[in-house]
Amino acid sequence: xxxxxxxxxxxxxxxxxxxxxxxxxxxxxxxxxxxxxxxxxxxxxxxxxxxxxxxxxxxxxxxxxxxxxxxxxxxxxxxxxxxxxxxxxxxxxxxxxxxxxxxxxxxxxxxxxxxxxxxxxxxxxxxxxxxxxxxxxxxxxxxxxxxxxxxxxxxxxxxxxxxxxxxxxxxxxxxxxxxxxxxxxxxxxxxxxxxxxxxxxxxxxxxxxxx
Amino acid sequence: xxxxxxxxxxxxxxxxxxxxxxxxxxxxxxxxxxxxxxxxxxxxxxxxxxxxxxxxxxxxxxxxxxxxxxxxxxxxxxxxxxxxxxxxxxxxxxxxxxxxxxxxxxxxxxxxxxxxxxxxxxxxxxxxxxxxxxxxxxxxxxxxxxxxxxxxxxxxxxxxxxxxxxxxxxxxxxxxxxxxxxxxxxxxxxxxxxxxxxxxxxxxxxxxxxxxxxxxxxxxxxxxxxxxxxxxxxxxxxxxxxxxxxxxx
Amino acid sequence: xxxxxxxxxxxxxxxxxxxxxxxxxxxxxxxxxxxxxxxxxxxxxxxxxxxxxxxxxxxxxxxxxxxxxxxxxxxxxxxxxxxxxxxxxxxxxxxxxxxxxxxxxxxxxxxxxxxxxxxxxxxxxxxxxxxxxxxxxxxxxxxxxxxxxxxxxxxxxxxxxxxxxxxxxxxxxxxxxxxxxxxxxxxxxxxxxxxxxxxxxxxxxxxxxxxxxxxxxxxxxxxx
Amino acid sequence: xxxxxxxxxxxxxxxxxxxxxxxxxxxxxxxxxxxxxxxxxxxxxxxxxxxxxxxxx
Numbered sequence: 001x002x003x004x005x006x007x008x009x010x011x012x013x014x015x016x017x018x019x020x021x022x023x024x025x026x027x028x029x030x031x032x033x034x035x036x037x038x039x040x041x042x043x044x045x046x047x048x049x050x051x052x053x054x055x056x057x058x059x060x061x062x063x064x065x066x067x068x069x070x071x072x073x074x075x076x077x078x079x080x081x082x083x084x085x086x087x088x089x090x091x092x093x094x095x096x097x098x099x100x101x102x103x104x105x106x107x108x109x110x111x112x113x114x115x116x117x118x119x120x121x122x123x124x125x126x127x128x129x130x131x132x133x134x135x136x137x138x139x140x141x142x143x144x145x146x147x148x149x150x151x152x153x154x155x156x157x158x159x160x161x162x163x164x165x166x167x168x169x170x171x172x173x174x175x176x177x178x179x180x181x182x183x184x185x186x187x188x189x190x191x192x193x194x195x196x197x198x199x200x201x202x203x204x205x206x207x208x209x210x211x
Numbered sequence: 212x213x214x215x216x217x218x219x220x221x222x223x224x225x226x227x228x229x230x231x232x233x234x235x236x237x238x239x240x241x242x243x244x245x246x247x248x249x250x251x252x253x254x255x256x257x258x259x260x261x262x263x264x265x266x267x268x269x270x271x272x273x274x275x276x277x278x279x280x281x282x283x284x285x286x287x288x289x290x291x292x293x294x295x296x297x298x299x300x301x302x303x304x305x306x307x308x309x310x311x312x313x314x315x316x317x318x319x320x321x322x323x324x325x326x327x328x329x330x331x332x333x334x335x336x337x338x339x340x341x342x343x344x345x346x347x348x349x350x351x352x353x354x355x356x357x358x359x360x361x362x363x364x365x366x367x368x369x370x371x372x373x374x375x376x377x378x379x380x381x382x383x384x385x386x387x388x389x390x391x392x393x394x395x396x397x398x399x400x401x402x403x404x405x406x407x408x409x410x411x412x413x414x415x416x417x418x419x420x421x422x423x424x425x426x427x428x429x430x431x432x433x434x435x436x437x438x439x440x441x442x443x444x445x446x447x448x449x450x451x452x453x454x455x456x457x458x459x460x
Numbered sequence: 461x462x463x464x465x466x467x468x469x470x471x472x473x474x475x476x477x478x479x480x481x482x483x484x485x486x487x488x489x490x491x492x493x494x495x496x497x498x499x500x501x502x503x504x505x506x507x508x509x510x511x512x513x514x515x516x517x518x519x520x521x522x523x524x525x526x527x528x529x530x531x532x533x534x535x536x537x538x539x540x541x542x543x544x545x546x547x548x549x550x551x552x553x554x555x556x557x558x559x560x561x562x563x564x565x566x567x568x569x570x571x572x573x574x575x576x577x578x579x580x581x582x583x584x585x586x587x588x589x590x591x592x593x594x595x596x597x598x599x600x601x602x603x604x605x606x607x608x609x610x611x612x613x614x615x616x617x618x619x620x621x622x623x624x625x626x627x628x629x630x631x632x633x634x635x636x637x638x639x640x641x642x643x644x645x646x647x648x649x650x651x652x653x654x655x656x657x658x659x660x661x662x663x664x665x666x667x668x669x670x671x672x673x674x675x676x677x678x679x680x681x682x683x684x
Numbered sequence: 685x686x687x688x689x690x691x692x693x694x695x696x697x698x699x700x701x702x703x704x705x706x707x708x709x710x711x712x713x714x715x716x717x718x719x720x721x722x723x724x725x726x727x728x729x730x731x732x733x734x735x736x737x738x739x740x741x
Contacts, residue, residue, distance in 0.1 A: 018367065019301075054548040056683040080550035088541020092473070094480035106469035108549050251702065266694035270701045277705075296677070316712040320705055327701045331694050348631045355627045362618050371681045372614050376628060379610055379674055383632055386663065390635035393659070397642055433713045440720035447727055456727035 005067070006031050007081070007156050007187040008053075012062035015045050015052045021060075022048060023207040030156070032185035035178070035200055037192055040207030046191035047087070049207065050158040053189075054079055066156075083108075084158045089145040093134030097125060097144050100133050104148045112151050123147045123173050138165040143173065150177045157181060157188040163197055171197045223302050225442050226451040232435035239432035246425035254418035261415075267331040274324040276422040277317045278342070280430060281349055282384070284314035288356070289381035292374030302438075304370035305445075307377065308360055309437035313430060315353035321346050341395035345388050352380045366445075466551035467559040474563035477536075484532065485567055488525040489575045495521040496579045507584045514583035515593060515644035521579060522572045522597055523604060523633050529568045530608040530625055533560065534616035534679075543616065547683060557672035561609045569601030592647045596660060600640035603664030606671035607632040613675035617682040635663050 008030040014021040022045035030036060038046050052059035055075040064072040071078040091100050098116055105112050120126055123143040133141060142165050149157065162174050175198040178188060182200070196202065221227050254272035261268035288310035295303035325343050326336040337343075356373045363369030446452045478485045499517045503509055537543035546556055576597050580590055611628040615621035643656035689696055 018365075051544075051548075051683070056544060056547055058684050076550055079548060082548070084545070084548045086541055086544060088539075088544065090541040090545040092477060092536075092540065092542065094477055095473075099476075103469060103473055104545070107466050107473075107546065107551065109463060109466045109551055255698070255702075267697050269698050273701060273705045313712060316708055320708050323704050323708070324701045327697045327704070330690065331697050348634055351627065351631045355624075355631065358624050358627050359614060362615065362621065362624055368681055368684060371684075372678060375610075375674055375678045375681065376614060379632070379670065382670060383635070386635050386666070387631065390638040390659070390663075394638040394642060397645070429709070433716075436713055436720075437716045440716045440723065443720060443723050447723065453727055453731060456724040456731070 007034075007066060008078075008189075009065040009068075010061055010063065012060075013049075013064065014060055015048045016058040016060060017048070021210055023209055025062075026205060026207065028189070028205065030187040030189070032155075032187065033182045034187045035182060035202040036187075036189045036205055037196060037202045038189060038205045038207060039192070040209065044207040044209040046207060047160050050084065050086075050160055050189065050191065053158065054082060054084055078156075081154055082156045082158055083149055083152050083154045084160075085145055085149060085162055086160050087164075089141050091133040091141055091144060094132060096130045096132055097136070097147075098129045100144060101148055101151065105151060108152070108154075110152050110154070113153050114151060116151075119147045119151055122150060123177075124169060139167060139170055142166055143170060146173060146177060150180075153184070155186045157186060157190075159188060159190040161192060162190055163192060174198070175200060219300075223300060225446050225449070228302060229439050229442060229451070229455060232439040236432055236435050239428045239435065243425050243428035243432055246421050246428060250418045250421035250425050253414075253421065258415045258418055264332050267328055270324050270328040272418050272422050274321060274328060275419060276426045277320040277324065278346060279423060280426045281314055281318040281321055281346065283427075284310050284317060284430060285349065285352065285377070285384065286381060288314060289377045292377040295374045296371060296378075301367070304367060304374070305438050305441050306434065307374055308366075308370055309434050309441060311353055311357045311360070311373070312437070313433050315350060315357065317426070317430075318346055318350045318353060322350065339395070339399070341392045344395070345391045348387050348391070349384070352384070356380065464555075466549070467555045470546075470556050470559040471563050474560065475566065478563075478567050485571065488528050488568055489571060491528055492521045492525040492572060492575060492579060493582070495524060496582050500582055511584045511586055512648070514580060514585035515589060515648070516641045517583055518576055518579045518585070518593065519597070519600070519637055519641040519644075522576065522601065523637060525572055526568045526601060526604055526608065527626065527629055527633075529564070530612045530629070531622065533564060533608065533612035538616050543679070544683070547679065553676040553679065554672045557609060557613075557675045560675075561605050561668075561672060564608065565602055565605040569605050570598065573597040573601060586648070589644055589647055592653045592657070593644050595657060596640040596643045596653070599657065599660045599664050600636045603636045603660070603667045604629075604633055606664070606667035607636075609671045609675045610678065613678035616679060636660065639663060 006029055008028055010026070010028040012025040013028060014023065014025050016022070023040065028036065038049060040046050048057055049059075051057045055078075061072060064070065064078075066078045066081055069077060090104065092103070095103065097120065101116060101119070102112065117126075117129065120129060123146045125140060125143050125147065128136065128140065128144075133144060136144065142162075146162075149159075157178075159178075162178075163171050166174065178190075178198070179200060181188060222231065250272060254269055258269070258272075260266050288307050291303040291307040291310065294300055295307060322343065325346070329338050329343075330336050356376050359376050360366075360369040360373035363372060443452055443455065496517065499513075499521075500510060503513065534543060537546070546553065573594055576594060577590065579585075580593060585593065607629050610632075611625050614628065615624055618624070639656045639660035643653035643660060646653045646656055689700060692699075
């Protein structure tokens, strides 16, 4: 009964650390245009969940499917459909903002969608094309990472606290990029502390820590 | 389920393994002691002196078995490493971590006895003989595996990293062995034939085989001992560990 | 259809980063000259005594200098999250390891090999030995880089791993040193270095097939 | 010390080798043996403290 349209269909999903589950089993059903916000107190395993989905941590599940295909063992299939924005932004200090953007896409074997200058302008980094990433502020570095996201057409986004280090305009940028992504039929899971500073319609998933 | 696989699976449960070790350790330890005593007695007093090297040749009865053990244990360690990596079996990780110090010990014994044998026979403590040189490299392979396992905070990740290194090491051992022999012939030529297979017959050979068996039983004993104490350490909070502590067995 | 784009991108990235941090890349070369200086001083700079020992000293120095650069192989990628992105990416990790090893070899293997003539000069290496020295170094450093790749991957997430790295790589460097230095010795004695060089090349090819998968496996361990 | 050893002749080396062999064997299996005994004592002590205070220490 796998719904082949679901971007992520997980059942009885748990992350493991030293063979012990971190939180009670959860179910995730993400179709086109769905946004899921993962909540839970610190250490409940929000970041671990995103990493585990990508194979960077052990998880067990009764079912883990992407577009009807079981990816529990072939996680690279899920990885090929995902973009992950972690706490560390993987920006190389010596490379310029534009170089970092092109590099991140090339490493993921993705084509750059849209004009780079327009993308940077959209995230509020106009004029910073040739600035080395090391001389950007934390907020600007986050915007550079967001530009990379906006340039990608992968269906499933995993965003780990996308609003951290961002001012009001930054949050609006996240919201507009996210809205556009969802409108294109993508889906996203994001982790966040406290109330969401955006008005996008989202479902909640609460992680109940086990100990 | 295949009986061997079922047995291996049972061994995976800590209490079962601990009980297994409690039952078998006395046997392995006892056999090692008995065989060791026989072997050493025969080797020191019964076997005739070597016509060439004289009495000091008797060191062979601990030198050669230890050398065999040092390679044997490394291979066993690498096999456990493969099992741990492929099937993620916790017991294999523990056995891998337990094998390393024992193997390093046997390698050290081989080197020490090799030096003490070298002095009376060739006048110097250290001879860059192909076999001794390979043994020295093997010692560093062991140290590498142990140091890597210890460097990780998470013991399970440390064991898995050590497993990868053990596999890389075991694949390289033949290459190191061959290249050291090639190097030896390049520089020293065939003059120095240390530990050549002297023509050993009956009474000289028996103690060697007995000691080889004795060292294997000792290894089984020491491996179970290290593995169970590591297991008890990891599962100290669990009920079975508490019962073991109370039971005194 | 996975193109080679990600692997070319990683290779290009590492080379460009090295170009931007030129000082870092030159460090091992400077270290090599320093080590040779120490040996020459210790041996007394007497030409007759230096020349026969020149080749072995250069070979050991190149291995030590190449070893120095291993610590930085994954350090940067771990600290800024780039490694996690590679692990979370869909490109084959083994392919990325090949790109990583190639970049490292071009920078340090070829780099040190090109610097070898300077070392040879300082140690009065007989000129006729230079060709076989350079060939053996080029082949040997290719293998050494692979050994370094495994060691760097195994210790990528450890804070201080200097001595541990040495403990892992030195035993595995040994066969390379034996055949590498042996090939030059063969020529010095007037024999043909073909045998030693072929064995050295075989060793490097063997490591080329063993190391990237082993390194990929080692990196996956760090994140369980 | 080495001079004394060399003066002992072949049997000197043999005895020292065998002595070292036993010493190293002891050094191999005694530590884990002791560690296990100490571990058992610790588990028991923790158990007594738990029973005494009635909560998981």
